Amino acid sequence: MSEPHTSTVRTRVVREPHRAAYDRETAYRILDEAFLCHIGFVVEGQPYVIPTSYGRKDSNLYIHGSAASRMLRQMKAGAPICLTVTLLDGLVLARSVFNHSMNYRSVVVLGTATLVDDPDEKLAALRVLSEHILPGRWNEARQPNERELKQTSVLRLPIEEFSAKVRTGPPVDDEEDYPFPTWAGVLPLALSPGTPVADPRLGPGHEVPEYVRSYRRGEFNS
Numbered sequence: 169m170s171e172p173h174t175s176t177v178r179t180r181v182v183r184e185p186h187r188a189a190y191d192r193e194t195a196y197r198i199l200d201e202a203f204l205c206h207i208g209f210v211v212e213g214q215p216y217v218i219p220t221s222y223g224r225k226d227s228n229l230y231i232h233g234s235a236a237s238r239m240l241r242q243m244k245a246g247a248p249i250c251l252t253v254t255l256l257d258g259l260v261l262a263r264s265v266f267n268h269s270m271n272y273r274s275v276v277v278l279g280t281a282t283l284v285d286d287p288d289e290k291l292a293a294l295r296v297l298s299e300h301i302l303p304g305r306w307n308e309a310r311q312p313n314e315r316e317l318k319q320t321s322v323l324r325l326p327i328e329e330f331s332a333k334v335r336t337g338p339p340v341d342d343e344e345d346y347p348f349p350t351w352a353g354v355l356p357l358a359l360s361p362g363t364p365v366a367d368p369r370l371g372p373g374h375e376v377p378e379y380v381r382s383y384r385r386g387e388f389n390s
Contacts, residue, residue: 178278179331189332192227198273198332199224201385202253203301207231209242209249222251223293223300229325230293231281240321243281251277251325259355262339263348269335271354277330281323293322304379359385 175181181188189195199222208217218239223230229251233240243249258271284290291312298306312320339352361383364376 175331176329179276179329181331181333184333184335187333187335189334190330191332192327194334195275195327195330195332196224198255198275199229199253199327200300201273202255203385205229205231205251205253207239207243207249207251209239209247211238211242211247221297221301223296223298224327225293225296227327229277229327230284230296230322231325232294232297232320232322234319234321237321240323243323244283244321246280246282248278248280249325251279256357257336258357260335260339261352261355263341263345263350263352267339267341267345269339271335271337271356273332273334275330275332277325277327279325279327279329281325284322284324287317290317290322293324294320302379302383304377308377 175188175190179190203221204219205222206217206219208215210216216239220231220233220239231240231243252274254272254274256270256272260269260271262268284293294312295306298309338354341348341352364380366374366376
């Protein structure tokens with residue numbers, strides 16, 4: 169059963185509050201399906217928003233990158249951050265341009281990340297990141313060596329202060345616009361894998377793995 173959660177003043181959805189969700193199950197489903205997050209932080213009064221990959225294990229998000237990156241330096245210093253993810257599900261075409269919209273699912277997480285110092289947790293976190301992108305790949309690829317691990321920082325962000333927002337369904341027009349003579353509805357959008365393309369330097373005898381052939385998003389890790 170999903171762990172209960174209560175919104176805070178900072179995470180409470182103000183605009184279109186009926187689209188808000190504050191339960192962990194909704195947030196986890198969105199986080200587990202998305203690939204990229206955007207992390208917002210401030211350095212000497214200058215805001216930055218950086219896209220990066222991530223992975224989730226239980227109620228923690230893991231983020232990794234070069235130990236020298238500006239974003240990770242700020243996070244290691246204990247700077248507060250805002251992490252967001254968004255899934256776009258469709259274009260909502262109304263009769264009025266003013267009422268056009270999009271169907272989407274999004275999550276905002278506020279908090280402070282901490283550096284993962286424990287070597288075992290760090291390696292496990294890197295596996296979480298890899299499996300989030302492509303389940304099954306970690307066991308078939310070369311594991312990180314000591315030099316690579318030293319060059320990489322991993323940070324843990326607890327999923328404690330968060331909210332989700334979801335829009336689904338058809339357009340909502342002003343009542344007087346419904347007779348307007350134009351098509352209205354939803355154009356669904358989805359992320360679909362294409363045909364795998366082998367590396368030109370791939371040696372003979374390597375078939376496309378099943379986890380690549382049958383790849384799809386939308387898995388929920390509970």
